[in-house]
Amino acid sequence: MKNALLALFARDVSGLVVAALVAALGFALRALGAPLAVVALFVVAGVALALASLRHLATLARTRRALPPPGVLVDVGGYRIHVLAEGQTRAGRPPVVWFAGGHASGFAIHHLHRAFRGETRSILIDRPGTGWSDTGPFPRTTAREAEEMTLALERAGERGPFVWAGHSFGGLLAANIARRRPELVCTLVLLDPTPLETIVFGPRLEALKDMRRTAWLGGFAQLFGIDVRGRHEARMRQTPAYAKALDATRAALGPEVHAAQALEARAGSFFTQASIFSELAPEGVAACAWETVVYDRDLGDLPVWLVGPKSDSDADIALLPEAQSGGAANAQRMFRFYAASRERYLATSTRSRRIVAPAGSGHNFVYELPDFTVEVMRAAICGAAHDAPPAVAGAPAHEAEPHAT
Helix, strand or coil, rough: HHHHHHHHCCCCCCHHHHHHHHHHHHHHHHCCCCCHHHHHHHHHHHHHHHCCCHHHHHHHHHHHEEEEECCCEEEECCCCCEEEECCCCECEEECEEEEECCCCCCHHHHHHHHHHHHCCCCCEEEECCCCCCCCCCCCHHHHHHHHHHHHHHHHHHCCCCEEEEEHHHHHHHHHHHHHHHHHEEEEEEEEECCHHHHHHHHCCCHHHHHHHHHHHHHHHCCCCCCCCCCHHHHHCCCHHHHHHHHHHHHHHHHHHHHHHHHHHHHHHHHHHHHHHHHHHHHHHHHHHHHCCCCCCCCCCCCCEEEEEEEHHCCCCHHCCCHHHHHHHHHHHHHHHHHHHHHHHHHCCCCEEEEECCCCCCCCHHHHHHHHHHHHHHHHHHHHHHCCCCCCCCCCHHHHCCCCCC
């Protein structure tokens, strides 16, 4: 039932259905003897919702006309996924596929795509419900999207093996693809990826609840042209460190990417997030663990690079309200827990490597330190054919060596 409702409300035209139901409820109440004032209230509300829905649908249509897809729309079984592939594969430089954090479009990591499309084949994929891709069926899961991404690449004519690079929740997706299709992997680069075990064993984070809540509320609001993202961002900006991260992201991506974000002003974008973010809850992990968690030795001897802050330079944990309560001992325990859980990905392969981000960096280093990230990715792409990474600035030599498992 939940997935059927998600599929219904992910269609922006369903705002008109809601408006009609509200107005019909007024007439039904009249038949039951309700006062005319009550009936009028429901009818007026229904008309207002219908007008808001129509305005939203018109705005969405104008946006789609003004922003045609720059890549190809590939049918993956009755719905389409947008694939943008630019540049040419060169000798010793395999193609690279990028995934941003969250349940984001390919354009959310466009700054790295821009940096490499002149050096090799660089590929962005819009996950279902984002960018130019259709919403697709529900439920949205990491496991399902891992299958969809590889199918979209194949039907778009892209041939691997690839270097797969994923940040945060996109890293979990990239790791899932590597587990399912190891023959498509030259090197897996995990940019501070999400380890689902932290959701089960870690503290209950209000930020994760807020992500899921915003996705649900945002979807219903968007049916009538009300975008809650601005309010959410304004609330986040009240914390200076978050404001700094948001500004760094905006600066790295550039104005053309922010123009394309107008495509995200649709209900399906929110409801696909609401569906897949259910994995970011203890009960969600319990339901999807076997299909989604990439665990020790799951990746065999695939080259895996884990890139992220070092435990003693991780600045993000101090931002969590949960770290500010319970005293210093609780904060230190949280610090150790998140720093250690990041390292678990090293055990997924016998050929894993650890690249340490510069001191003071945080989870969003891919935007805050784009030059460092480009340098790491260039090393990964150039070294993929030889399984030998060049030296990376900011990473001490012993920390760029293979990890013993």
